[in-house]
Amino acid sequence: DSGVTQTPKHLITATGxxxxxxxxxxxxxxxxxxxxxxxxxxxxFLIHYYNGEERAKGNIxxxxxxxxxxxxxxxxxLSSLELGDSALYFCASSAWGDxxxxxxxxGSRLTVL
Amino acid sequence: AQKVTQAQTExxxxxxxxxxxxxxxxTRDTTYYLFWYKQPPSGELVxxxxxxxxxxQNEISGRYSWNFQKSTSSFNFTITASQVVDSAVYFCAxxxxxxxxxLVFGTGTRLLVSP
Numbered sequence: 001d002s003g004v005t006q007t008p009k010h011l012i013t014a015t016g017x018x019x020x021x022x023x024x025x026x027x028x029x030x031x032x033x034x035x036x037x038x039x040x041x042x043x044x045f046l047i048h049y050y051n052g053e054e055r056a057k058g059n060i061x062x063x064x065x066x067x068x069x070x071x072x073x074x075x076x077x078l079s080s081l082e083l084g085d086s087a088l089y090f091c092a093s094s095a096w097g098d099x100x101x102x103x104x105x106x107g108s109r110l111t112v113l
Numbered sequence: 114a115q116k117v118t119q120a121q122t123e124x125x126x127x128x129x130x131x132x133x134x135x136x137x138x139x140t141r142d143t144t145y146y147l148f149w150y151k152q153p154p155s156g157e158l159v160x161x162x163x164x165x166x167x168x169x170q171n172e173i174s175g176r177y178s179w180n181f182q183k184s185t186s187s188f189n190f191t192i193t194a195s196q197v198v199d200s201a202v203y204f205c206a207x208x209x210x211x212x213x214x215x216l217v218f219g220t221g222t223r224l225l226v227s228p
Contacts, residue, residue: 002157033215043204043218056215088156101148102216104158 003027006091006105014113018079021108025072025093031055032074033094033102034066038087049074081112115140117207119219126195126226134190134222136205142166144210147181147188152221153201161203164188166210195226 003026013019025032034046036059045058049068060066063081068074078085088109092102116139126132138147149161162172164181172179176193192199202223206216 002160042220045215045217048215058215090158092158101160101163103160104150106155106157109156 002103002105004091004093004103004105006089006108008108009106010109010111012111012113013081015081015083017081017112018077019081019110021076021078021089021091021110023074023076023091023093023105025074025091026095026103029093029095029103030072031094032068032072033092034060034074034076035090035092035104036087037090037107038084041087043090046076078110081110083112086110086112115142115207115209115217117205117217117219119203119205119222121222122220123223123225126224128196128226128228129194130226131191131193132195132224132226134192134203134205134224136188136190136219138186138188138205138207140207140209142209146208146210148206148208148216149179149188149190150204150206150218151201152204158204161190192224195224197226197228200224200226 005024007022030051032049036044046060047066048056052068063079066076088107090107092104118137145166147164151159178191180189202221204221205219208216
């Protein structure tokens with residue numbers, strides 16, 4: 001158990017819909033990262049938040065947005081969903097100033113029909 | 114630019130065989146971290162090891178060992194006496210040591226260990 005909690009574990013929705021994925025980092029970790037894992041793109045970095053502030057953006061679509069709240073949990077919002085958005089979405093956390101490993105949650109598997 | 118290459122897409126071995134997973138990386142940074150993660154069929158990503166670019170000592174942890182060679186930009190992972198439970202996708206990753214930077218992952222190597 002990494003200590004990172006993601007909900008929901010599985011989500012099935014239709015094209016055009018909007019979903020929200022939630023992540024609770026390890027206790028004390030201020031950094032939250034979101035990654036997308038799809039069959040054709042592999043593990044792609046989406047966005048990084050540190051203590052409520054956006055720190056880095058990766059290959060995140062404009063239809064996607066994220067935020068980190070004062071209690072440090074984070075949400076990834078995916079809107080106007082397309083079939084190609086079907087993927088496993090991972091949240092990871094790390095401690096302040098730590099340039100070491102990221103601890104990943106179990107992922108949220110999104111299926112868009 | 115940072116890049117990690119795992120040329121082996123899939124490896125199949127029989128239990129008790131030794132197997133080496135290759136990882137080659139590219140970076141212009143002088144300091145960086147290298148990682149291996151395991152993704153079992155259940156889907157989660159499990160951290161295995163972190164290596165600082167200044168530390169080229171090989172590491173052994175039980176049946177796992179890692180060979181870091183800066184001269185060839187490689188960070189290979191060997192499983193000795195493989196077991197069925199080792200079946201998973203293994204990812205090599207790179208992270209520069211310059212602040213809050215993301216991990217760059219390779220495409221992964223699927224290891225199938227049959228009884």
